[in-house]
Amino acid sequence: MSISxxxxxxxxxxxxxxxxxHLGTTRTALxxxxxxxxxxGTFILRIEDTDLERSDPQYEAEIIEGxxxxxxxxxxxxxxxxxxxxxxxxxxxxxDEQKAYYCYCAEEELDAEKQGQIKKGLSPKYNGKCRNxxxxxxxxxxxxxxxxxxxxxxxxxxxxxxxxxxxxxxxDIAIAKPLKH
Numbered sequence: 001m002s003i004s005x006x007x008x009x010x011x012x013x014x015x016x017x018x019x020x021x022h023l024g025t026t027r028t029a030l031x032x033x034x035x036x037x038x039x040x041g042t043f044i045l046r047i048e049d050t051d052l053e054r055s056d057p058q059y060e061a062e063i064i065e066g067x068x069x070x071x072x073x074x075x076x077x078x079x080x081x082x083x084x085x086x087x088x089x090x091x092x093x094x095x096d097e098q099k100a101y102y103c104y105c106a107e108e109e110l111d112a113e114k115q116g117q118i119k120k121g122l123s124p125k126y127n128g129k130c131r132n133x134x135x136x137x138x139x140x141x142x143x144x145x146x147x148x149x150x151x152x153x154x155x156x157x158x159x160x161x162x163x164x165x166x167x168x169x170x171x172d173i174a175i176a177k178p179l180k181h
Contacts, residue, residue, distance in 0.1 A: 018055055
């Protein structure tokens with residue numbers, strides 16, 4: 001759930017059409033829909049169909065029908081696959097502003113790092129190896145990472161009140177596959 005700076009409520013549900021509508025998605029949809037309606041806000045249905053190998057139009061249709069059957073209606077509808085140009089513009093802006101960067105770490109390297117952290121009883125997170133470095137020669141980027149703030153952030157949650165969270169515990173998160181040049 002989010003409230004913009006203009007105090008207009010905009011919430012969404014973003015199911016992946018990789019299987020039928022399930023209870024967790026239904027629960028979140030219901031809570032967000034009720035919240036939006038209570039605050040005269042906007043409820044968005046955004047289909048996460050960018051996993052081309054697993055997404056299935058039949059599952060998308062079942063999800064939509066299930067939500068309609070429950071009486072959950074939406075004000076806006078999007079398919080992620082139809083908005084790729086918009087996302088690429090935003091990714092380019094983040095890269096240009098150095099708020100995101102290309103990560104060149106091999107998947108095997110990342111997995112080994114993760115397993116090592118788990119064995120030590122640590123929560124797995126990316127170590128930031130590519131955060132400020134130059135790309136290695138003849139290596140293709142594996143993905144784009146967002147530079148998480150290296151500080152404690154504080155925000156107000158409508159249910160839990162003031163929340164403080166140390167972002168150093170998270171590490172830089174993967175947000176996209178590399179842009180097409």
